[in-house]
Amino acid sequence: MLGPEFAIFSSLTSLRRDNFVNSVIFATVPAATPNRPTGTAIDLSAWEALASDPDQLIAALNELLLHGTMSEAMGHIVKDAVASIPADNRLLRVQTVIYLIATSPQYQVQR
Secondary structure, eight states, rough: OOGGGGOOHHHHHHHHHHHHHHHHHHBBBOOOOTTTTBOOOOOOOHHHHHTTHHHHHHHHHHHHHHHOOOOOOHHHHHHHHHHHHHHHHHHHHHHHHHHHHSSHHHHSSSO
């Protein structure tokens, strides 16, 4: 099957994008001195309050990142991934949901 919307991505470009998303969400993007000596990081603390309820967390990030268009199948996959993370590890839950959404074809393809 052909996917014309993926014509601008090679397998290398796709992996580089996923690695960049991983760096931004799970770490700090290193900066070149002297301009930005502390690097760039995303503050995810606002989402941690929702992490104890996976359905609520997924719904909120679905609205923010996918404008509420997440497929039911993707929702189940993301929920299973989040449910496998201990409830007391709120940050990892948030990071996982954002990573799975941001690296999904549903996020990367403009509709």
